[in-house]
Amino acid sequence: MREIVNQIKHEIGKKNVKICFVAMMLYVALNFFINIKTYYGADMVELYRSSKLTSISGYAPYIHYFMQFLPIIVSIPVGFAFTDDKDNNTLVMIRSRMSWKRYTVSKLIATFVAGMLVFMVPLVFEQLLYLITFPTAYEDPSNWGVLTPDYIQSIDTYLFSGVYKSSPNLYPFFYILIWSFTVTLLSMLTMAVSMIGYKLKVVLLLPVYVLMNLSVLIDSYKILDHLIGYNHYLTMYNWISEDSNPVIIIVDLILVVAICLISTICMRRDLINAK
Amino acid sequence: MLNKIYKIGVIALMVIMLIVGVVARFSFTDMTKDDSVKDVTLTAVFPDSTFMLDEALWMIENDIDNEPYAFIVTPVSDYELHSVTCYVKAKVVEVIKGEGVKAEEEIYITRSGWRMYTGWEGYEEGEFHLDQGFVSHMKQGEEYLVVLHEKVYDVEITNHDVYLFNQDYLLTTAYNLAETESKPIRQSNEENTYVSYARTDDSEFLLQTEEQILSAYKYKRNILEKFGL
Numbered sequence: 001m002r003e004i005v006n007q008i009k010h011e012i013g014k015k016n017v018k019i020c021f022v023a024m025m026l027y028v029a030l031n032f033f034i035n036i037k038t039y040y041g042a043d044m045v046e047l048y049r050s051s052k053l054t055s056i057s058g059y060a061p062y063i064h065y066f067m068q069f070l071p072i073i074v075s076i077p078v079g080f081a082f083t084d085d086k087d088n089n090t091l092v093m094i095r096s097r098m099s100w101k102r103y104t105v106s107k108l109i110a111t112f113v114a115g116m117l118v119f120m121v122p123l124v125f126e127q128l129l130y131l132i133t134f135p136t137a138y139e140d141p142s143n144w145g146v147l148t149p150d151y152i153q154s155i156d157t158y159l160f161s162g163v164y165k166s167s168p169n170l171y172p173f174f175y176i177l178i179w180s181f182t183v184t185l186l187s188m189l190t191m192a193v194s195m196i197g198y199k200l201k202v203v204l205l206l207p208v209y210v211l212m213n214l215s216v217l218i219d220s221y222k223i224l225d226h227l228i229g230y231n232h233y234l235t236m237y238n239w240i241s242e243d244s245n246p247v248i249i250i251v252d253l254i255l256v257v258a259i260c261l262i263s264t265i266c267m268r269r270d271l272i273n274a275k
Numbered sequence: 276m277l278n279k280i281y282k283i284g285v286i287a288l289m290v291i292m293l294i295v296g297v298v299a300r301f302s303f304t305d306m307t308k309d310d311s312v313k314d315v316t317l318t319a320v321f322p323d324s325t326f327m328l329d330e331a332l333w334m335i336e337n338d339i340d341n342e343p344y345a346f347i348v349t350p351v352s353d354y355e356l357h358s359v360t361c362y363v364k365a366k367v368v369e370v371i372k373g374e375g376v377k378a379e380e381e382i383y384i385t386r387s388g389w390r391m392y393t394g395w396e397g398y399e400e401g402e403f404h405l406d407q408g409f410v411s412h413m414k415q416g417e418e419y420l421v422v423l424h425e426k427v428y429d430v431e432i433t434n435h436d437v438y439l440f441n442q443d444y445l446l447t448t449a450y451n452l453a454e455t456e457s458k459p460i461r462q463s464n465e466e467n468t469y470v471s472y473a474r475t476d477d478s479e480f481l482l483q484t485e486e487q488i489l490s491a492y493k494y495k496r497n498i499l500e501k502f503g504l
Contacts, residue, residue, distance in 0.1 A: 013278075018281050021285070022281070022284070022285065025285060025288055025289075026288075029288055029292055032292055032295075032296075033295070036295060036296075036299050039299075039303075040299055040302050041302040041303070041304070042302075042303060042304075043303070043304045043305065043306050043393060044303065044304070044305040044306070044307060044358045045306060045307065045358060045359055045391045045392070045393045045403065046393060047303070047358060049431075125289065129292055129293065129296050130296075132293070132296050132297065132300065133295075133296035133297070133299050133300055134300075134303070135300070135303050135305070137358040137359075138357060138358055138359075138360065138431040138432050139358055139359050139360070145359065145360055145387055145390050146360055146429070146431040146432065147360055147362065147385050147387070147427065147429055147431075147432075147437050147439070148387045148439075149425065149427055149439070152427045152428070152429075152430075155430065164430065165428075165430045166430075168430060168431060
């Protein structure tokens, strides 16, 4: 347990994690100040449900740019956790104090926690900030009335729409949890890939970048019946389809299995090599 | 040193955002809770064309039998505005047609067009628009026949089923069961048919000429007869 806590502290203190956290905070701040500029002094009649204006909502002014950069951003916080340890010889030191297995397991847990913190804290802070700043309004930026059949049907196309229907106020927090979980797994995938081996550090950004963009490409050529593009699933209040929930669950499961599998294989390989 | 700058920077950014947020919070207004809302709100009256009105009424008379719900209701309050959305909460006095509702039950009724607008391009500063479907909003304590098109579950405001008038009909299908009067309400300017909401309070139908009003009351009698009232 102590090793895990130490690893978490070690990961959170890293430059990459701080850079990514600051980048997320700056994006949240930019979106917030744009909203303040747009709605300052407005009447309730002009306001929308505040969570629909937040930075990962489909209605955020710069969401499309953010989505363009996301495949790169996701890898930064914990993607290089293993290579950093290797490069600055921390790996040798840690390995002398604990087994490979314990190191790998604690590394995976620590990177997961660090990743979740980097992505979740700014977004949860943003939700709370919007609750403080904006009065309770119910309208949707689509400008369909919230009591129109069109709008009510559109709710069914949100990811995990059941949660929205039971509590529109809790939905953004639930969505942020899913969002951060998925993005952290993508970041950890970069780390797992780095365990296989690498020559140039920057090349490690490629697998996740290619994977995410491939999902968009598959959508644009309509190869599958379901939409699988990351931009659809990682944008809150996006209209996807009523049966899209399993897609993100399956993707997350595949990522978990892939990370565990790659880490285990690499760990065993290194153990054999060490003997 | 860099670590300190990072920590101070992040905390400072959060504090600045919080301060700006709190300041902004006090800047927002809520016109819908203001007593003068009716004075600054505009509502549409039917265009000055008896032919157009007769067409609209003919369409309703022909199709109204297909509507799944018809109740006699008494609003328990005047219309309620929640940010943009407007609805009426009413007690069901009698179910003439439709399932899933019983007498004495309270239901929410609205129409897609019953929404408050402001700040749109072409609107004057501080001007609020609230359409009623050319029939005055139902008033508390009076009895109405309402013919409704569908029921939707509202997750946003009421957390209840909400009954909707048919938006395809130009006129709201709510009929005051008392003997009412309607005065001609002429549009204020040539450019649009909007008039002050306060001017429409005494009229059941929001029409511009005596001829139109005669047509509307004839139509109302036919509809009430259709439902055996």
